[in-house]
Amino acid sequence: MIMKNAFKQVANFIAKTFVIVELELRKLLHDPSELITRAIQPTLWLLVFGQVFTKTRAIPTGNIRYLDFMAPGILCQSVLFISIFYGITIIWERDLGIIHKFLVSPAPREALVLGKALAAGARGLSQAVIIFLLSLILDVKINWNLLNLLGVLFAIILGSALFSTLSLIIACLVKTRERLMGIGQLITMPLFFASNAIYPISMMPGWLRVIASINPLTYLTDATRSLMLLEATSANGLLLDFGVLSVTLVVFIWIGGKLYPRVIG
Amino acid sequence: MQKIIETFSLTRRFGSLMAVDELSTCVYENEIFGLLGPNGAGKTTTIKMLATLLLPHAGRAAIGGYDIVKNSYQVRKVIGYVPQMISSDPNLTGFENLLIFAKLYDVPPRTRLKQIEEAFEFMGLKDSKHKMVKNYSGGMIRRLEIAQSLLHRPKVLFLDEPTMGLDPTARKIMWEHIDKLRKDYGTTILLTTHHMEEADKLCDRIAIMSFGKVSATDTPINLKQSIGKIDATLDDVFTHYTGSDIDNATNFRDVRRTRRVAKRLG
Numbered sequence: 001m002i003m004k005n006a007f008k009q010v011a012n013f014i015a016k017t018f019v020i021v022e023l024e025l026r027k028l029l030h031d032p033s034e035l036i037t038r039a040i041q042p043t044l045w046l047l048v049f050g051q052v053f054t055k056t057r058a059i060p061t062g063n064i065r066y067l068d069f070m071a072p073g074i075l076c077q078s079v080l081f082i083s084i085f086y087g088i089t090i091i092w093e094r095d096l097g098i099i100h101k102f103l104v105s106p107a108p109r110e111a112l113v114l115g116k117a118l119a120a121g122a123r124g125l126s127q128a129v130i131i132f133l134l135s136l137i138l139d140v141k142i143n144w145n146l147l148n149l150l151g152v153l154f155a156i157i158l159g160s161a162l163f164s165t166l167s168l169i170i171a172c173l174v175k176t177r178e179r180l181m182g183i184g185q186l187i188t189m190p191l192f193f194a195s196n197a198i199y200p201i202s203m204m205p206g207w208l209r210v211i212a213s214i215n216p217l218t219y220l221t222d223a224t225r226s227l228m229l230l231e232a233t234s235a236n237g238l239l240l241d242f243g244v245l246s247v248t249l250v251v252f253i254w255i256g257g258k259l260y261p262r263v264i265g
Numbered sequence: 266m267q268k269i270i271e272t273f274s275l276t277r278r279f280g281s282l283m284a285v286d287e288l289s290t291c292v293y294e295n296e297i298f299g300l301l302g303p304n305g306a307g308k309t310t311t312i313k314m315l316a317t318l319l320l321p322h323a324g325r326a327a328i329g330g331y332d333i334v335k336n337s338y339q340v341r342k343v344i345g346y347v348p349q350m351i352s353s354d355p356n357l358t359g360f361e362n363l364l365i366f367a368k369l370y371d372v373p374p375r376t377r378l379k380q381i382e383e384a385f386e387f388m389g390l391k392d393s394k395h396k397m398v399k400n401y402s403g404g405m406i407r408r409l410e411i412a413q414s415l416l417h418r419p420k421v422l423f424l425d426e427p428t429m430g431l432d433p434t435a436r437k438i439m440w441e442h443i444d445k446l447r448k449d450y451g452t453t454i455l456l457t458t459h460h461m462e463e464a465d466k467l468c469d470r471i472a473i474m475s476f477g478k479v480s481a482t483d484t485p486i487n488l489k490q491s492i493g494k495i496d497a498t499l500d501d502v503f504t505h506y507t508g509s510d511i512d513n514a515t516n517f518r519d520v521r522r523t524r525r526v527a528k529r530l531g
Contacts, residue, residue, distance in 0.1 A: 019368045026365075027356045030397070097350025101413070104316050105369045106341040264318060 016107040020115020025122060035126045042078040042127060046071060046134050049198075059199050064231055068140045072152075072225040072232075073197035075131040079124045079156055080191060080217055083163035084184045086120050087171030091180060094263050103261055110257035113168060117161035117253065124160030128152060141230040151227040151238075158245045159220040165252040172259035196221050201235070219244045266293040269421060269453050270315065274324035277310050284310040286477035287324060292421075292455055292470075297447055299464045300457040301503065302474035308457035309349060311474075312423045315455070316346045329420055345414030345452075349425040353409050355399035359390060362398060363413055370417035384412040387449075388442060404435030408442060415450070422446070424456040428463060436460075440467050461499040471499075475507035 028035070046067070053059060054066040061069040093099045102112055135142055143149075171180050194208055195217040201209055212218045223241035226234035234241060270292035277285045285307040292298040300308040313319040315326060317337040325332060331339040353362045363381045372380055385391045388408040398406060407427060414422060427443065428436040444467065446452050458464050464471050465485050472482040481488060481502075489497040492505040 016369065019365060022368075023354070023357070023361075023365045026361055027354070030356055095350070096355075097348040097352040098354055100318060100348040100350070101346065101352040101366075101410075102369070103318055104341055104344065104346040105366070106338055106371075107369050261318065 013108055013111050016111035017115040017118065019107070020112055021119050021122075024116065024119030028119075028122065035123070038078070038082060038123075038127065039130045041081065042074050042131055043134060045074045045077070046131070046138065050074070050138075059203065061200060064229065065141075067138055068229055069200075069225070069232075070198055071131060071135045071138070071140045072228045073195075073221050075128055075156070075228075076159060076195075076217060076221040076224050077192055077197045078127045078131075079159045079220070080163050081188060082123055082127065083120050083160045084167050084188050084191075085181070086116070086164035087167035087169075087180050087184075088177050090116075090168055090171045090263060091175070091177045094175075099260075100264055103264065108257070109260050110253055113165060113256040113260055114161075114253050116168065117165045117249070117256075118157065120164035121157030121160040124156045125153065128156050142228060143230045148227045152224055155220060155223045155227065155242070155245070158242070158249060159216070159224075162216055162220075162245060162249045162252060165249065165256045168256050169252060169259055172256070172263045175263060191215055191217050194218075196225075196235075216245060216248050266296075268292070269294045270298075270326070270328050270455065272311075272315075272324065272326040275311070275314060275321050275326050276323035277307075277314060277319060277321050279310075283477050285314070285321075288477070288479060289324075290472055290479055290482060292453060294453055295447060295451050296469040297443065297454045297456065297467055299468035299471045300455070300474050301459065301461075301464045301468075301471050301499070302457075302507075303459055306474040307477040308474055309425055310477075312346075312425050312455070312457060316344060316423050317341055342417070343420045345417070345419035345422040347407075347410045347414050347422070347424050347427060349429060351406060351410070353398050353406055353413060355397070358395050358397055359385070359401065359409050359412075360394040362409065363394075363416060366413045367416045372416050380416055384415050387415070387445075388412040389438070402435070404431055404438060407431065407435075407439060411442065411446070415446070415452075418450065419452065421453045421455065424454060426457055426459075428458070428460065436463070443467060461503070465499050473503060473506045480506040 050067045050070045053070070057066070059066055090099070103109070132142065167180070167184065170183050174180055174183060194211040195215050196212065197217065201212055201218070204212060219236060219241040222234055222236050223238055223245070226232045226238065268291045272288050272290055274287040274289055275285055276287055288311060300311060302308055310319065314321050315328065315333060317333055317340050320334060325334065327333065328340050329343050331343070333340050360381065363384060367377045367381055385394050388411060390405060390408055390412065393401065393405060398409065401409065411424070424443070428439050431439065440463065443454060443456070447454055456467070468485065470482060470484055471488060472479045481491070483491065485499060488502045489499065492502055494501055
């Protein structure tokens, strides 16, 4: 009986999560223009920054060409940049009154948060499509093995979900879009630079390595890079990468579920 | 008559401001009950507590026998809520808004489409169901929001200022729908308003609220008679019980919010 109830609760949780995913995807289908504008930034990073730095050979990336090393890093960076401002939609929905109606429904609050997070994953995947297309043009040595592609897909969804939930948590705490924008801008650059996105950890001074080792972006990039490129291997091991990302996401969803109702207060 | 909502010394503060001050009242099944008062009187805070969005600081309340704090999950299953602000998603069609909520409230897949269809029909929105909500008129958005809250056939429906920002014609249409809702579905409706005419026309009973307290609760007729003035209006009743004019009780913040909603509703 207890087992049956637990099963029912889990099934309900998953069902409600996917209702929210459906809602967000429907909105995206009505207006996909944001996906196009968001393609510009990673394109600039790869075409301008990447090509120049590949020529200067300033960053040692072993047997991998710098542009190849950087492509997965830029994918993870754009996932971070998009997701970290996701909380703005939460504040917009709060201002309209949409959130109130969701919070009055019997759906578990954690399911509402996870649904939003996974929908952010869909936006992250659009970035993956762009980076893969650019990588083709720039002759990046991609591993086309189906399992590897699925692995990248999974990592990007996980990463987008994680950073968008972090953004939701900040939104629930600061409650205004101005403060959220400020904090978002304050943390994106440190997260980006204290990671292995555009240079290897081995180049960093000791203190920065410590920060990089507690930065989820490092684990996301490590996993994505080793799955996406033919010649790269994971520095941490995929198990640790996905382990850190999953546990962090679960903790964030739990906190987000607790804080979500506070956004309307 | 059976009581469906009961509050016992329900209290909520915001900092030093006493928003709802030991509110004890009850609402009977199948009645339209109005909380009447100026902005800032504590009407919205009361509704938010009853709808499980805000925790009370003291006192308690029950809906259909379920405690709003201890059994909030059960309460959420039997209530519908239309907030003061706009709660339908403007970036979806009317149909999609209803579909998402039908799924969220576990309306069985077999009857889902039928119930959505019925809700559109009931609120007079049949021809606009596939239009984007951002292209709806103000009155249509309000009716869509109610349609959205009806899908799971709530026993109690909370309407926070359902006619705010609507023109007189749209307001009258809304009154007809609210009345029909009670008649056809047997829904108990608790609404807030600061329109005397609205309270007078629509409500079976009215609680006059000011500064977080209820100063009188009765039928509109009884309230008018109670002040001992021939040809009394509800305006007179309000002034009698609260000592102030309803128009003088609002502040800048309330005006700004009201205008914002009115602007969004077009």
